[in-house]
Amino acid sequence: MYHAPRFARSRAGKRSILALTLAAVAVPVSIMLLSASGSTATPTSSYAGYPALQNNRPTELEFVSSHSATREGDRPTWPLQAPEGSLSSAWPLAESIRKLNIQSPNMTAWIAKSVGGGVCVLLWAHQPTGDTPSIGSSCSGETEVDVNAGATTQISEIPAEHGIVFVAGVVPSTVAAVIATMADGTTKTVTVSENAWSLEASSYPQSYQTIPVGG
Amino acid sequence: MRKGLIAVLVAIASCGAIVAPTAGAVEYANHVEVGSGGNHFGPYVYFYLTETYPWGTAIACAGVRSVGLNCAGKSGEVASMTLPFDVESEPYIHNHSTWTSYFSGFYYK
Numbered sequence: 001m002y003h004a005p006r007f008a009r010s011r012a013g014k015r016s017i018l019a020l021t022l023a024a025v026a027v028p029v030s031i032m033l034l035s036a037s038g039s040t041a042t043p044t045s046s047y048a049g050y051p052a053l054q055n056n057r058p059t060e061l062e063f064v065s066s067h068s069a070t071r072e073g074d075r076p077t078w079p080l081q082a083p084e085g086s087l088s089s090a091w092p093l094a095e096s097i098r099k100l101n102i103q104s105p106n107m108t109a110w111i112a113k114s115v116g117g118g119v120c121v122l123l124w125a126h127q128p129t130g131d132t133p134s135i136g137s138s139c140s141g142e143t144e145v146d147v148n149a150g151a152t153t154q155i156s157e158i159p160a161e162h163g164i165v166f167v168a169g170v171v172p173s174t175v176a177a178v179i180a181t182m183a184d185g186t187t188k189t190v191t192v193s194e195n196a197w198s199l200e201a202s203s204y205p206q207s208y209q210t211i212p213v214g215g
Numbered sequence: 216m217r218k219g220l221i222a223v224l225v226a227i228a229s230c231g232a233i234v235a236p237t238a239g240a241v242e243y244a245n246h247v248e249v250g251s252g253g254n255h256f257g258p259y260v261y262f263y264l265t266e267t268y269p270w271g272t273a274i275a276c277a278g279v280r281s282v283g284l285n286c287a288g289k290s291g292e293v294a295s296m297t298l299p300f301d302v303e304s305e306p307y308i309h310n311h312s313t314w315t316s317y318f319s320g321f322y323y324k
Contacts, residue, residue, distance in 0.1 A: 067263040068300040077299035083264055083323045085240030090293045125283070135297045136277075136285025152288020159281055169288060204311070208288065 046147045049172025050119060052111045052195035057099045061110060076124050076133040082115060089116025090139035097122065100196035102168060107198055109168040114139040119147050125155045125166035148172050154204060167205065168198040176213040180205035244320035246270060249310040255320065256280065257306040262322040265306035266295040273316030276309035286311045 047053055062077045082091040092112035100109040100121075110122040120139035127133055138153040140146045150171035156164070169178060171192055178197045180188045183206055190197045199205075243257035257265075269275035269291055277294040278284035281304055287294040290312065306322040 062299075064299070067298070071300050071302075073299065075299070076297070078297065083239055085323070086266070086321075087240075088266060088268070088293045088295075091295075123285075127283075132279075132282045132298055132300075132302055134279065134283050134285075136283070137295050137297065138285070138287040138289075138292055140289070140292070149289070151292075153294075154286040154288060155283055156286070157278060157284035167288075204286070 046117065046144045047113065047119070049148060049174060050111065050170065050195050051173060052100060052170070053096060053098055053113065053119075055098050055194070057101070059097055059099050059110065060108065061097065061099070063094055071132075074127075074129055074131075074133055076135045078122075078135065089114060089142065090118060090120070091115045092120040092122055092137055092139060100168070100170070101194045102196050102198040103193070104166075104198045104200060106200065107166050107168060109196060109198060111170045111195060112137075112139075114142070117142040117147070119151055119170055121151045121153050121168055121170045123153045123155055123166060123168040125158055125161070125164075127158055128160040131158070131160060148174075150175070150210075152208060156204070163202055165201045165204050166198075167201065168196065169208070170195050171197065171210055174212055175210045176215065177211040179209045179211065181207045181209070239323045240321050241324065242319060242321050243306060244308060244318065246317050246319060247308065248315060248317055249308055250315050251310055251313050253310050254278070255308040255318065257308075257320055257322060259303065259305050260322065260324065261301045261303050262306060262324045263298045263301050264295065264323040266293055266321045266323075267308045268293055268319040268321075270317040270319070272312075273314075273318065274311040275318060276311050277320070278307040278309055280305040280307060284309055 063080050064077045080094045096113040097110045108124045112120040114120050118140040122137040136153045136155045140151045152169035155166045177191050247255050249255050265277045267275040267277040272290040274290050275294045276286035277296045285296045308318045308320045
């Protein structure tokens with residue numbers, strides 16, 4: 001009779017401790033999961049506006065495990081892995097690279113997802129035979145707003161093509177056209193096809209403006 | 216005691232592995248000031264890839280002298296230029312902003 005209340009208190013105490021322990025584990029785990037779904041992890045829906053990332057067109061880009069130590073060929077290649085030591089989350093993932101449908105015969109461009117969750121554009125401005133082939137790339141930031149703003153890359157200073165600026169960009173499928181404003185105030189309007197647009201100019205455009213579908 | 220010492224050594228080694236510089240990347244410029252439209256050239260070396268990191272809202276360009284120059288389309292984004300083989304040249308930073316800005320530059324070999 002004397003011990004019964006103590007036993008009851010002991011069982012209640014154990015239950016309380018168990019409940020507190022579970023809460024102590026569950027609360028931080030919930031916080032971690034909630035924070036992970038916020039700023040750092042990019043939801044799959046971020047790429048919903050980029051069907052070009054799903055196309056089955058041949059990439060026409062050779063993927064290599066390491067770059068060549070000596071000059072080989074007149075076409076660019078792309079590393080299968082991000083460069084060792086790169087600090088950038090803005091590196092195009094090799095497995096996500098897809099060829100874009102751009103109209104310029106002097107350029108080849110690709111779209112890709114970045115390591116950090118952004119969208120990238122890669123551009124090869126065809127150099128004359130004998131010159132060094134190169135790919136310029138640029139990626140958007142990682143937020144959904146950044147991804148929906150697209151990415152643009154601009155290549156110039158190719159020795160045999162001085163004075164020409166090659167531009168390629170990717171935008172979501174809600175964009176119908178891009179207007180580039182040149183230094184002299186004139187504008188060039190280019191239509192978007194399968195998320196891609198491109199232009200050649202004699203100087204760097206000063207700004208770009210997007211025109212939405214139906215706008 | 217011995218287990219504790221081993222744990223401490225493993226922890227130190229792990230930290231070292233995380234912060235140790237890797238062989239591929241060489242930082243040739245750290246937070247250098249570049250005027251609007253100006254360039255900052257790196258050393259004459261063998262490399263196959265260069266990256267330019269802008270600080271703040273600058274518009275960054277990554278160049279390889281005598282090969283080409285690539286500029287990001289938006290401020291604050293990293294620009295890179297990748298070659299299929301090593302070249303002997305100079306990586307360089309170009310400031311495409313209309314204001315003086317700061318950049319870091321890397322090349323990879």
